[in-house]
Every structure is written in structure tokens, then in C-alpha cells.
Amino acid sequence: MGGTDAKDILGLPRKTPLSLTQEKRSRPRKESHRKPDGISREVAWQWLPVKSSARSDDLQLFHWVRVVNDVPPSGDYSIQQSVDVLKYTDDEYENHLTDPVWTKEETDQLFELCERFDLRFTVIADRFPLSRTLEELKDRYYSGFV
Structure with a gap:
């Protein structure tokens, strides 16, 4: 059998993972995913306290919040909304x-x-x-x- 191994039997390429990685790096990058010039957008996630108007108590909740350009989102965070159910006489x-x-x-x-x-x-x-x-x-x- 000499120089025959599993790659020969299965018909797999003899390239090593390192050579495959180098091939990927040499490919030109797609330009469609780039941001337009002059637009800066820094996105980070922060563990911040949130308040919910759906709750009537003062429970302090925390949540991972997406912060864009160091500005956390403002407004109410509603985990669950209450609903007004039909009432009848x-x-x-x-x-x-x-x-x-x-x-x-x-x-x-x-x-x-x-x-x-x-x-x-x-x-x-x-x-x-x-x-x-x-x-x-x-x-x-x-x-x-x-």
C-alpha cells in the first residue's frame, strides 16, 4: 500500500489547514460590507439597570443593552406589557x-x-x-x- 492514506481513498485534497487559511487571506475582500466614508459607528454592549413601566414595584432589573457611540438607549424597557381586558355588566x-x-x-x-x-x-x-x-x-x- 505504500503512500496511500485516508485522504487518497476519500479523494480529499492534500493541502494542510494552514495552506487553506492562507488561501482565504489572499482572496480580495468584498467592498459591499464597508461603511460609507465619514460614518463612525462604535457599538458596544453594557450591563445596565433598566426600569419598566409595566411593573408597579421598584424592582431593579439589569439587562444587556446595545450602546451606540457611547449613548445607551433611552425610554421605557417593557419586558411584558399589561393588557386591558374587556369588562362587561x-x-x-x-x-x-x-x-x-x-x-x-x-x-x-x-x-x-x-x-x-x-x-x-x-x-x-x-x-x-x-x-x-x-x-x-x-x-x-x-x-x-x-
Whole structure:
């Protein structure tokens, strides 16, 4: 067998990783990724405190923030937004929300869970006391807006 090795059998090139690296360096760089002349943009990431208007307490949170030209982003950082869930009176329920498949008590439970869990229907479906599918819960909630 003499000088035959795995590279010969598999038909792989005999170039070493060092020679492949040198080939890559000798290729001309693409100019399309360059910034236009006169534009300087320094981007860094910093671990900074953030405030969120979605929280009612004074919890101090930290977050990796992208800082461009030494200027951190301003404004509110909202991890999670609260939602306003539809509220209804007994008269409004009777006139607009009655459904032959849903009782008022079931609808009340659904809307309470929607408010409590900010319309995260996967969580709501897990907590809903009756056997209803995720699609049924969403359909009932959103049918109140039609």
C-alpha cells in the first residue's frame, strides 16, 4: 500500500489547514460590507439597570443593552406589557355576549383568567377549571369584541 492514506481513498485534497487559511487571506475582500466614508459607528454592549413601566414595584432589573457611540438607549424597557381586558355588566352580557355553549359563570371565569394572565392563553387553558381547548377559549374571548 505504500503512500496511500485516508485522504487518497476519500479523494480529499492534500493541502494542510494552514495552506487553506492562507488561501482565504489572499482572496480580495468584498467592498459591499464597508461603511460609507465619514460614518463612525462604535457599538458596544453594557450591563445596565433598566426600569419598566409595566411593573408597579421598584424592582431593579439589569439587562444587556446595545450602546451606540457611547449613548445607551433611552425610554421605557417593557419586558411584558399589561393588557386591558374587556369588562362587561350583566346587561351587556345579556345583550351582546350570551352564547348557548357558555354559561355566564364560565365566561366570567375566562375573562378573570384573561386579565390575571394577560391573555396568555396557554396558561389560561392550563388553569381553566373545565375541559375546553385553547381554540375554544380564544374564540369565546374574542367573540366578545365582534
